[in-house]
Amino acid sequence: MALRVLLFVWIAGALLAGFLWAPTVENLGETTRVLYFHIPSAWIAVLALAWSMLHSLLYLRTRRLEHDDQAAAAAELGILFCIGATASGSLWARAQWGSYWNWDPRETSIFFVLLIYGAYLALRSAVEGDERRARLAAIYSAIAFVAVPFLMFVVPRIYATLHPSPILPQQGEKTGMDPRIRWSFLAMLVGFTGLFFWMMSLRVRVTRAERRRLETREAGA
Amino acid sequence: MNAAAAPAAAVALSLEARGLAHLYTGRRGLQPVSFAVASPGAVAVTGVNGSGKSTLLRLMAGLLRPTAGASALTLGGVAVPPAARREVVGFASPELQFYDEFSALENLAFAAEARGLADPHGLARAALERVGLASRGGDRVTALSSGMKQRLRLAFALLHRPPLLLLDEPGSHLDDEGRALVDRVVDEERRSGLVVIATNEEREWRLAAERIELRGRGLGDPA
Amino acid sequence: MPPNGSSSVAAVWAILRKECRSEWRTRYGLNAALLFAVATLTGVSFAVGRLPDRTDLLSALLWVVLLFASLASLAHAFVKEVEGHTLTLLRLVASPTAIALGKLLFNLLFLGVLEVVTVPLFLILMGGPPPRWGAFLLVLGLGSLALAATTTLVGAVVSQTRGRGALFAAVSLPLLMVVLAAGVSGLRAQWDGNPIGPDVRLLAAYAAAVLGASVLLYDHLWED
Numbered sequence: 001m002a003l004r005v006l007l008f009v010w011i012a013g014a015l016l017a018g019f020l021w022a023p024t025v026e027n028l029g030e031t032t033r034v035l036y037f038h039i040p041s042a043w044i045a046v047l048a049l050a051w052s053m054l055h056s057l058l059y060l061r062t063r064r065l066e067h068d069d070q071a072a073a074a075a076e077l078g079i080l081f082c083i084g085a086t087a088s089g090s091l092w093a094r095a096q097w098g099s100y101w102n103w104d105p106r107e108t109s110i111f112f113v114l115l116i117y118g119a120y121l122a123l124r125s126a127v128e129g130d131e132r133r134a135r136l137a138a139i140y141s142a143i144a145f146v147a148v149p150f151l152m153f154v155v156p157r158i159y160a161t162l163h164p165s166p167i168l169p170q171q172g173e174k175t176g177m178d179p180r181i182r183w184s185f186l187a188m189l190v191g192f193t194g195l196f197f198w199m200m201s202l203r204v205r206v207t208r209a210e211r212r213r214l215e216t217r218e219a220g221a
Numbered sequence: 222m223n224a225a226a227a228p229a230a231a232v233a234l235s236l237e238a239r240g241l242a243h244l245y246t247g248r249r250g251l252q253p254v255s256f257a258v259a260s261p262g263a264v265a266v267t268g269v270n271g272s273g274k275s276t277l278l279r280l281m282a283g284l285l286r287p288t289a290g291a292s293a294l295t296l297g298g299v300a301v302p303p304a305a306r307r308e309v310v311g312f313a314s315p316e317l318q319f320y321d322e323f324s325a326l327e328n329l330a331f332a333a334e335a336r337g338l339a340d341p342h343g344l345a346r347a348a349l350e351r352v353g354l355a356s357r358g359g360d361r362v363t364a365l366s367s368g369m370k371q372r373l374r375l376a377f378a379l380l381h382r383p384p385l386l387l388l389d390e391p392g393s394h395l396d397d398e399g400r401a402l403v404d405r406v407v408d409e410e411r412r413s414g415l416v417v418i419a420t421n422e423e424r425e426w427r428l429a430a431e432r433i434e435l436r437g438r439g440l441g442d443p444a
Numbered sequence: 445m446p447p448n449g450s451s452s453v454a455a456v457w458a459i460l461r462k463e464c465r466s467e468w469r470t471r472y473g474l475n476a477a478l479l480f481a482v483a484t485l486t487g488v489s490f491a492v493g494r495l496p497d498r499t500d501l502l503s504a505l506l507w508v509v510l511l512f513a514s515l516a517s518l519a520h521a522f523v524k525e526v527e528g529h530t531l532t533l534l535r536l537v538a539s540p541t542a543i544a545l546g547k548l549l550f551n552l553l554f555l556g557v558l559e560v561v562t563v564p565l566f567l568i569l570m571g572g573p574p575p576r577w578g579a580f581l582l583v584l585g586l587g588s589l590a591l592a593a594t595t596t597l598v599g600a601v602v603s604q605t606r607g608r609g610a611l612f613a614a615v616s617l618p619l620l621m622v623v624l625a626a627g628v629s630g631l632r633a634q635w636d637g638n639p640i641g642p643d644v645r646l647l648a649a650y651a652a653a654v655l656g657a658s659v660l661l662y663d664h665l666w667e668d
Contacts, residue, residue, distance in 0.1 A: 060664055063286075115618040123615055126607035129245065131288070132668060136601050139661050140615065143597060146657045147619045150650050154625040284535060286667040304663070307536045308451075318529040320462075322469045328533075334458035335537040337451030377533070 007194045014187035022180040034092045036185060040192035041085035042106075045113055048078025048196065049148075052120070056141030059134055065211075068134035071141065072124065073203035077196060079117040086110050108155045116144050130211070232297040234309075234384045234415050235259040236281065240290030243276050251276040253290055256433050260384060260415035263407055265426035267419075268435030274419035275314060277435065278387045281417065282312045296384060308336070311378035314389035319362045325349060325373050326358035329380055336381055348376040353402060367394040375406060384414040391418060392425055404428060455538035459546025463521065464553070473524075474557065477517035481562045484509045485569060494571030502572045503631035507587070507624055509566065513558055515613040518595040521547045521554075522603035535666055544662040548596045555588050576634045583630035583640055586647035590623045593654040600665050622650050 018036040025032045052074035059067035089107060094100045101107060123140050127133040235257070242253040251273030258264045266274050279285040280292060283306030294301045296309055319328045326345050333341035349358045352372040357365065365373065371394045378386060391403045407428050410416050420426055467473055488505055495501050525531045534543055563584070566572070595616055602612045630643030 060661075112618060112621060115621075119615040119618055122607070122611060123601070123605065126602075126605035126611055128606070132604070135664060135667065136604060139601055139664055140598070142661055143594075143619060143654070143657055146653050147622060147650075150622040150646070150653070151618075153646070154622050157625065157629065282536070284532065284668075304539065310536075312532075312536055314532075316529060317532050319533065320466065320530055321528065322466055323462075331458060331462050332533070332537045334461075335455045335542075337454035 004198065007191065007198060010187070011191035011195065014184055014191050017180075018184035018188065022184045023178055025178075025181065028096065031092060031095045032181070034088055035181075036188045038085055038088040038092060039185070040189045041081045041088065042110055043189060044192050044196045045078055045082035045085050045110065045117075047193070048074045048081060049113055049116065052078060053141050053145045056138035057145070059138045060142065063131075065130060065134060068130070068138065069204045069207045070200070071134075071137065073200050073207065075117055075120050075124075076203065077199050079114070079121060081192075081196070082110065082114045082117055086114055105156045109152065112151050112155070116148075120144070232384060233260060234297075235295050236292065236385065236415065236417075237294075238290065238292045241277070241280060241287050241292050242289040243273065243280060243285060244288050250288075251280070252436065254433070254435060255290075258415065258417075258431060258433075261411055261413055262431065263411040263416040263418065263429040264431045264433060265418050265420060265429035266433045266435065267421060267426050270421075272435040274435060275316075275389050277433075278312070278314065278389050278417065278419050281385075282306055282310045282387055284312075294385070308381075309383055309385055311381065311383035311386045312389075313374040313378040313387070313391060315393055317374050317377070319370070319373060319377075321361065321363045324359050324361050325354060325365065325369075325376075328362060328373070329376060332377060332380055338381055344380060348380045349373075351379060351406075352376045353398075368396060368399055371395055372399060372402070375403070379406065379410075386410050386414060386416045387419075388416065389419045390421075390425075392420070392422060400424070452539060452542045455542035456546045456549070459534075459538060459543060460549045460553075463546065463550035466524075467550075467554075473517055473520045474554065477513055477554070477558055478561055480516050481509060481513040481558055482565065484512055485562060485566055489569040492570075494569075496571045496573060499573070499632050499635040500628075502570060502635070503628045505570070506563070506566050506631065507627045509562060510555075510559065510588075511591070511620065511624065513562065514555060514591055514595055515616060516609070517558075518551050518554070518592070519599040519602060519609070519612045521551055521596070522599045523608070526603045531666065540662045540665055541659060544596065544600065544658060544665075547600075548592060548658075551592045551596050552589065555592050559584065559588065573635060575631075579634035579640045580631065582644055583627060583634065583647070586644060586651060587623050587627035587630070590647055590651040590654060591620065593651055593658060594619050594623070597654065597658050597661065600662070604665075619654075623647065626650070 015036065019033055024030055052071045055067040055071040055074065059065075059071065086107075089110065090100045093102065093107070120137060120140060124133055124137050127136055236259070237257045239255050240253040241255070242251055244250040244252075249271075254273075254277065266277055268274055276285065280287055281294075283303035286303075292303075294306060294309070301309055319325070320331075323331070326342070326349065329345035329348055330341045333344045338344055346355070346358065349355050352375050354369060354372050354376065357369060362370070362373070371391075375388075375391065378388065388403075388407075391407075392400050395403065403425075407416050407418065416429075418425055418429060426432060488509065492501070492505070495505075525534060538546070567575070595612075598616045598619065599612060602608075602615060605611065626643045626646040630640050630647065632638075633640045633643060
């Protein structure tokens with residue numbers, strides 16, 4: 001309970017710091033503020049994917065449904081953060097360079113992550129039976145795990161093919177220039193990570209409670 | 222030539238289960254069961270509908286993974302892991318279907334080929350003969366009646382002369398002649414191997430010396 | 445009697461022959477796939493016309509046509525078993541890996557037949573420049589291998605769900621992006637006179653990775 005409050009206070013504080021205390025980056029102007037939301041979201045989207053894949057592999061190993069609960073919850077939350085990251089990135093690109101989408105490496109990567117999430121969740125929704133769903137989803141997760149390094153490798157080359165002459169400026173997101181920006185940003189990163197794991201614990205608890213409810217009902221009222 | 226009449230080499234087979242269960246969410250399915258049976262002989266598995274007779278047979282065959290407990294199959298003192306069970310198990314159950322676009326003979330020949338057996342067509346013909354389908358071997362499966370398909374299932378289970386025969390409701394769809402065939406087959410196979418019959422019919426479980434009674438909640442159980 | 449290598453090879457071979465014989469008898473899958481490929485090709489050609497100098501578009505369009513044709517037809521191998529309820533029979537006579545390998549080889553053959561018809565037709569209709577055949581076939585071949593390996597595995601998974609064609613396509617697509625990117629890049633390179641090395645290596649590595657993962661994963665596929 002106390003942790004929850006602390007988490008909210010922390011995130012609120014980081015946001016305030018980001019908006020009021022930290023300055024803006026040279027040529028980005030007020031749009032700088034997006035980086036406090038956009039990058040942490042993207043970071044969580046990737047973290048959640050890794051978490052989900054790890055637990056999928058653990059499920060195949062141990063066949064304990066707890067791992068599947070983790071994998072599913074991570075995917076459900078991950079896609080939310082991923083949509084947030086994609087959308088905020090797109091808006092930022094529009095504000096900065098006048099175009100919503102350019103298939104540059106970062107945009108392409110986050111889009112692929114979104115596709116993988118979508119496929120995983122679509123697959124889950126098409127299977128009945130806890131064990132079967134867990135098993136099939138885990139298998140898909142394992143294949144995606146193999147594909148991800150290749151996707152990351154392929155991504156910069158897609159960009160190079162579509163934009164043979166670099167028209168767009170370097171994305172200056174990692175401007176650790178002003179320490180105030182850096183600190184606010186890191187604080188948001190930590191805050192988001194905390195938020196993710198807190199939401200995960202809630203989600204997993206709900207899943208377990210639902211399963212117990214179903215079992216007690218079936219066991220005979 | 223009647224390969225089917227030659228008795229199979231009698232290698233000792235034992236099948237044990239310890240708390241073996243397969244439960245779906247909500248505790249339905251096969252409740253934990255323990256038993257130990259061995260060849261030669263015949264065992265019947267009985268229980269109300271939904272108590273998990275078919276599930277138990279599938280677990281024995283290695284087609285299904287248990288949610289709890291374990292089963293151990295040993296042949297000649299060597300343990301046979303679930304992945305390898307299909308080689309020593311003959312399985313026939315109502316949901317076993319054949320390839321409609323192939324004939325009965327082609328289906329069995331394919332099965333024998335895939336199992337890596339020598340002379341697949343010869344074995345297939347012998348199996349068909351044993352179940353009385355020799356004249357219908359060339360017919361496509363779609364042309365077979367349900368009784369004939371049941372005989373085909375029996376032939377499929379006997380094809381590779383397995384030491385463990387798992388028969389789920391072997392008498393279904395069969396006329397008197399068919400049922401007599403089942404009696405004969407069980408009688409022949411129980412002399413050297415182990416036959417497990419899952420059934421609710423008294424006529425069938427009377428064939429067996431031992432009986433495993435499954436106590437499940439069943440489908441119609443209001444509780 | 446533990447399983448030995450020779451019985452697995454026998455199983456794979458038996459399954460491959462069964463698939464071919466079955467396909468030959470019904471011809472349902474191949475007909476539909478060929479028709480689909482030709483229809484897509486016709487649509488593209490009609491919409492775009494001849495592209496004698498646009499190697500980038502040519503590469504992309506060829507792969508898109510092949511991709512669509514694959515997504516429309518390669519799941520068929522497993523769906524057939526599920527709908528005919530013959531999976532139990534199959535699982536009783538062969539190991540999961542043997543089943544998967546047999547189906548993979550069949551899908552590869554299927555894709556090959558599809559390409560033998562589609563690719564020349566494409567080159568003629570679209571007015572593409574003559575390819576450097578060695579490089580062209582290498583990129584096409586490796587890309588097809590990766591395509592078949594991925595779709596066979598995904599097909600096996602999706603065939604056990606309630607979803608069908610659309611789900612199969614949606615679930616395969618992220619995994620096939622690699623093949624698409626490297627395949628398009630490779631074909632374009634061979635037309636432009638550039639080295640195909642990097643793309644070929646990527647395709648080969650990806651195909652190997654998917655096949656390697658498949659061998660480990662197929663044992664988990666069918667457990668009920």
